[in-house]
Amino acid sequence: MTTAVAPADSPEQQASHKLNTGKTIAFFLAFVALAAVILTPIAGLAMPAKIALGMLAFAVIMWVSEAVSYPVSAVMIVGLIAIMLTFAxxxxxxxxxxxxxxLSIAMSGFSSSAVALVAAALALATAMQATGLHRRLALYVLKFAGEKVSNIVIGAIVISIILAFFVPSATARAGAVVPILMGMVAAFGLAKESKLAALLVITATQAVSIWNVGIKTAAAQNLVAVGFIEDQMGQTVSWGQWFIWAAPWSILMSIALYFIMRAAIKPEVESIDGGRELVEKQLAEMGPMTGAEKRLTAIAVLLLFFWATEGVLHPISSATITIVAVGFMLMPVIGVMDWKYAQQQINWGTLVVFAAGISLGKFLLDTGAATWLSEATFGAIGLSSMPILAAIALVSLFNILIHLGFASATSLASALIPVFIALAATLDVPNGGIGFVIIQQFVICFGFLLPVSAPQNMLAYGTGAFTSKQFLRTGIPLTIVAYLLILLLSATYWNWIGLV
Incomplete structure (x- = not known):
């Protein structure tokens, strides 16, 4: 009688086992780090501040390792803060x-106006998906781009710029453009792994990240920074102010993106015959603009107008304006979707992560833990005595490197912006250091190096259009140029307008 031999695990199964083991270790390591910080005597820090530092260590380990999902880690952070403060x-x-x-301290982030703006922005992105308006906009741009690859690359960048004004979700913007580009590649008869597919999809994805910087409402991580600035620095950053500060950088980066992509990836062909016909066919299949699309267009244009004129023509905040706009979108007859649809489609986990991050950051700042951490790290190298350009250069480099361990820029902003606010108070900069903090928020948006650096990168990577090596080949020069532009604008434009 022979004994059956169990089949060996496939390489994929072995990798999965290793990943799960690593996550389990990280899960317990997060609690060990929390306990170690709390139990270690730290001169000048009261117990609430030590709890804040311990929770930061806990959160960073959870976020970097993804031992549990981001929403689950957010709930754990809020619960642990509440429990430990009960007895502190x-x-x-x-x-x-x-x-x-x-509990009030642990839940403080949920009452932030920035959370209301994120919730409204998620609803706006859902409305775009419900009507398909963002896809129609993308198709119109590609129709005008024609069939030359160089023009289509420009078209992919232009689409990302236009959608950044109206779709406050990087993932949704990438989700609108990438499938269309993949369809054009398939129509030409090339494989999805072709160099042409890699060129077009990476271009669109990197452009999305670039314009996360240019538009205040384009990404949730920007709203994290704005929330901290308003709460801790007492200064309001309007949509128009952000645009004046950030748009020049994004415009220059968009130009650089075109040349870097054309140099880094050489496609098999320089023209997609039938590409225009494919786009026109997809537009024909969509039919004429529906009533819902027209209403959403009107709401979106009005919303953009009120965002851009905040503090100039009216005193209404971006959050209030966006909430009112969402109210119109949900209304009978004049709306574009009902509450049941919105409830099912909105990623509520994003909102929980955002609010928990605000709570943690506020906790760090209010207890003095962020100030202590800033002095213990940046203070130790004498950053406060350096010229502002040197400080921006060093902190930006640190920012770029630490982003390699984070898959969520929102979580990264929650961890770092409180420290940067504390650091800014020690620097000789105008306006209380708001410019320094804003510039570091721009750098937090960098997600150019790895597919795991941002959700929109992972969405595009999931199509199989490119490899990690191809993404890195374009990401390295993009990151270098982005970093140099931060320094150049800090020394010139941002200095001239009084930001730094």
């Missing part, structure tokens, strides 16, 4: 903080 001693009163105040 308030250094001002000498008594336990208590459950009520502890």
């Amino acid at each position: 001693v308030d250094p001002e009163t000498g008594e336990a903080i208590g459950a009520s105040k502890g």
Whole structure:
């Protein structure tokens, strides 16, 4: 009698086992780090501040390792802060903080106006998906681009720029453009792994990341920074102000993107015969603009107008304007979707992660933990005594490197912006250091190097159009140019307009 031999695990199964083991180790390591920070005597830090530092270590390990999903880690962060503060001693009163105040601190991020803006932005992105308006806009641009590859590359960049104004979700913007580009490649008879596919898809994806910087409402991580700035620095950053500061960088980067992509990836052909016909066919299949698309167009244009004129023609905040716009989108007759659809399609986990990140950052700042961390790291190298350009250069480089470990720029902003706000207070810069913090937020948006650096990168990578090596080949020169442009504008344009 022979004994059956169990089949050996496939390489994919072995990799999955290793990944799960690594996540399990990271999960327990996060709790060990939390306990170690809390139990270690730190001169000048009260228990609430040590809890804040411990929670930062816990969060970073969870976010970098993705031991659990981001929404789950967010719920854990809020719960742990509330529990530990219940028993922690308030250094001002000498008594336990208590459950009520502890929960209030842990949930503070959920009351931020920035969270309301993110929620409204998610609803706006959902409305675009419900009507297909963003896809129609992309098709119109590609129709005018024609069939030459160079023009289609420009078209992919232009689409990303246009959609950044109206679609406050990088993933949604990439999701609108990438399938159309892949369809054009397939129509020409090339494989999805072709160099042409890699060129077009990577271009569109990198352009999305570039314009995450240029438009305040284009990415959730920008709203994290704005929320901290308003709460801790007492300064409001309007949509128009952000655009004046950031758009020149994004415009220059868009030009650089074209030349870098054309140099880095040489496609098999320089013209896609039948490409225009394919786009026209897809437009014909969509039919004429529906009533919902027309109404959404009107709402989006009005929304953009009110965003751009905030603080100039009216005092209404971006958050208030966006919430009102979403209200119109959900109304009977004049709306474009109903609540049931919105409830099913909106990624509520994103909102929880965002709010928990705000809570953690506010906790770090209010307890003085962010200031201590800034002094212990950047203060140790004498950053406060350096010229502002040198400080921006060093901190930006640190920012770029640490982003390699984060798959979420929102989480990265939650971890770093509080530290940068504390650091800015020690620098000799105008306007209380708001410019320094804003510039570092621009750098946080860099996701050019790896597919795992941003959700839109992963969406595009999932098509199989390019390899990690191809993405890195374009990402390295893009990151270098982006970094040099940060320094150039810091020394010139941003200095001239008084940002730094």
